[in-house]
Amino acid sequence: MCGIVGYCGNKQAAPILLEGLSKLEYRGYDSAGIAVRNGEDKVRIVKAKGRLQELANKTDDGKAMKGSCGIGHTRWATHGEPSENNAHPHHSEDYEVVGVHNGIIENYIEVKDKLLKQGYTFYSETDTEAVVKLIDYYYKKYKLGPVDAIAKTMVRVRGSYALAVMFKDYPDQIWVARKDSPMIIGVDSKASYIASDVPAILKYTRNVYYIGNMEMACLKNNEVHFYNIDGEEIGKDITRVEWDAEAAEKGGFEHFMMKEIHEQPKAVKDTINAYIKDNTIDFESVGISDEDLKKVSDIYISACGSAYHVGMVAQYIIEKLARVPVRVELASEFRYRNPIMGPDSMVIAISQSGETADTLAAIREAKSRGVKTMGIVNVVGSTIARESDHVMYTMAGPEIAVATTKAYSAQLIAMYLFAIKLAFVRGNIDKERQDALLEELKTLPGKIEKSLEDKERLQWFTAKFSNVHDVFFIGRGIDYAISLEGSLKMKEISYVHSGAYAAGELKHGTISLVEDGTLIIGVLTQSDLYEKTVSNMVEVKSRGAYLCGITSSGNYEIEDTADFTVYIPKTEEIFEASLAVIPLQLMGYYMSVARGLDVDKPRNLAKSVTVE
Numbered sequence: 001m002c003g004i005v006g007y008c009g010n011k012q013a014a015p016i017l018l019e020g021l022s023k024l025e026y027r028g029y030d031s032a033g034i035a036v037r038n039g040e041d042k043v044r045i046v047k048a049k050g051r052l053q054e055l056a057n058k059t060d061d062g063k064a065m066k067g068s069c070g071i072g073h074t075r076w077a078t079h080g081e082p083s084e085n086n087a088h089p090h091h092s093e094d095y096e097v098v099g100v101h102n103g104i105i106e107n108y109i110e111v112k113d114k115l116l117k118q119g120y121t122f123y124s125e126t127d128t129e130a131v132v133k134l135i136d137y138y139y140k141k142y143k144l145g146p147v148d149a150i151a152k153t154m155v156r157v158r159g160s161y162a163l164a165v166m167f168k169d170y171p172d173q174i175w176v177a178r179k180d181s182p183m184i185i186g187v188d189s190k191a192s193y194i195a196s197d198v199p200a201i202l203k204y205t206r207n208v209y210y211i212g213n214m215e216m217a218c219l220k221n222n223e224v225h226f227y228n229i230d231g232e233e234i235g236k237d238i239t240r241v242e243w244d245a246e247a248a249e250k251g252g253f254e255h256f257m258m259k260e261i262h263e264q265p266k267a268v269k270d271t272i273n274a275y276i277k278d279n280t281i282d283f284e285s286v287g288i289s290d291e292d293l294k295k296v297s298d299i300y301i302s303a304c305g306s307a308y309h310v311g312m313v314a315q316y317i318i319e320k321l322a323r324v325p326v327r328v329e330l331a332s333e334f335r336y337r338n339p340i341m342g343p344d345s346m347v348i349a350i351s352q353s354g355e356t357a358d359t360l361a362a363i364r365e366a367k368s369r370g371v372k373t374m375g376i377v378n379v380v381g382s383t384i385a386r387e388s389d390h391v392m393y394t395m396a397g398p399e400i401a402v403a404t405t406k407a408y409s410a411q412l413i414a415m416y417l418f419a420i421k422l423a424f425v426r427g428n429i430d431k432e433r434q435d436a437l438l439e440e441l442k443t444l445p446g447k448i449e450k451s452l453e454d455k456e457r458l459q460w461f462t463a464k465f466s467n468v469h470d471v472f473f474i475g476r477g478i479d480y481a482i483s484l485e486g487s488l489k490m491k492e493i494s495y496v497h498s499g500a501y502a503a504g505e506l507k508h509g510t511i512s513l514v515e516d517g518t519l520i521i522g523v524l525t526q527s528d529l530y531e532k533t534v535s536n537m538v539e540v541k542s543r544g545a546y547l548c549g550i551t552s553s554g555n556y557e558i559e560d561t562a563d564f565t566v567y568i569p570k571t572e573e574i575f576e577a578s579l580a581v582i583p584l585q586l587m588g589y590y591m592s593v594a595r596g597l598d599v600d601k602p603r604n605l606a607k608s609v610t611v612e
Helices: 013-022 052-058 108-117 127-142 146-156 256-262 264-275 290-295 305-322 331-337 357-368 383-387 406-425 431-441 444-452 455-464 478-494 503-508 527-541 556-560 577-594
Strands: 003-008 031-037 044-049 069-075 097-105 159-167 170-179 184-187 192-195 207-210 215-220 223-227 298-303 326-330 345-351 372-377 390-393 470-475 497-502 519-524 546-552 564-568
Touching: 003 013, 003 097, 003 159, 003 170, 003 215, 013 031, 013 052, 013 069, 031 052, 031 097, 044 052, 069 097, 069 159, 069 170, 097 127, 108 127, 127 146, 127 159, 146 159, 146 170, 146 215, 170 192, 184 223, 192 215, 256 264, 256 577, 264 406, 264 444, 290 406, 298 305, 298 331, 298 357, 305 326, 305 345, 305 406, 305 478, 326 331, 331 357, 345 357, 345 406, 357 372, 357 383, 372 383, 372 406, 383 390, 406 431, 406 577, 444 577, 455 564, 455 577, 470 478, 470 503, 470 527, 478 497, 478 519, 478 577, 497 503, 503 527, 519 527, 519 577, 527 546, 546 577, 564 577
Parallel strands: 298 326, 298 345, 345 372, 372 390, 470 497, 470 519, 519 546, 546 564
Antiparallel strands: 003 069, 003 192, 031 044, 031 069, 097 159, 159 170, 170 215, 184 192, 184 207, 215 223
16 A cells, blocks of 8 residues: 655656656555755655656656655545545655655654644644654754664554655655565665655666664665664665566556466465475475474464455365364454464464555464464565575566455465465375375466466456446355455456355345346265255256356356356365356456456555555
């Protein structure tokens, strides 16, 4: 949520800032702004409500703003309505201090009251203006420089933040600070950069630093200096990002989401190959031993959104293969219900970005209780990756569309591998069964490609229902978990009301919503539950529902019940989620296109939710 970019170098900053912000549009925003200093002259700030193009128009694509040091921001409204006045950057009254901020300052009213007593006035409704003016207050009161002023501010405020600040007295420098909100710093031979996420700076450099919690940094052209909260300079190792800039472009597809749907075979294959060596699951890079896995008494999976649905699938598979109790928790609820965890419990946190605020909080809650943690993340060096005891990286590459597709599929693979490994080392499956599962796992990329071949049919079917008001997804067991993801894809990008229900629960209230023409999508990939779900579909059809069935090849008798049937390739049933999700993703996509919506940037949503 929100996006920050910054540049210090010998080129004009404004065009670079605008381009960087354009790479962060997927994060969600309602206004944007940039600030550029031209030597010791007064800083120039330009802001605009709405899309980034409005800001580009006001600045002649950045050419109207001169200066080689600047910061930019795309804002997602939290404190104060979307408006030019509330947009970032914000400034002190004399413009000596200018800053942008991601996150939420929980005690900003208290900070604001303090500053009002000191004679400060306020022009916006934002918490960011209060933080910028608090930095200004400490900077002028103690006259000890930016490190001291920012450190005092960090101690004074509560909440989460990534801050980027410019001072008039330091015209060629940007100062940054971080607590719980993502920020990376990039360098090349002539410049330094800051960004909320990797795609914003990939065009310029792949060499990045990850600034830690409660740390500060100063950027000067191609130099970066880091400081702890006590103002002491500290060292940092540089990391090379292996993604390339082209991977974050559309590559001929109309939308990032469709491009990423088609990248799923590669994301799945790369994740499989990262952990299978000589037909054995190798977790050396994860840092977890067989002995560690043998000791696990129970597992908590904590995640949000689509990652939570991955956890739902994983719950069925881990309990079936490894016979270890699993509880799946919404990360936003996990720490508030005071979970009962033992010394041999394990918490697995799933997050594409590795920065999801609630999921990170779950990791910290578990660690505070001495419970082992493992992060399943897609971004190397992200906060969850750094703070987990063990980390398993998914190899999905950059994911730009707000609605996740390839990251979801890569997370499923990670959980399949974990479940098989856990079951094998604990003696619940033998080597023959393990080898058979791994061989079938390797066939999934090809079978996903096969599933994508049905997209024209799905486009035709979805277009017929583009004006539908309600869509319900039903299934049992793993099929119910798949239905949850299908429903989320439908609602988040097409704005059609949808819900997912365990098919057996229909008679307990939900069936009252079914009327003539209601679209019901049934997922039927589990053979032991197939007939029961068919019975439920017959029930809703008798009440006027239009039925779409998604099932494995060979189950042709479904056509006696369903009005429209989608067949996916046969695979090991515990892996069917990887194939059944493909038509559901495509349905959500085509529904959004048919309704003329912005597929990649749905309203009110952000790619990475970095505030609670």
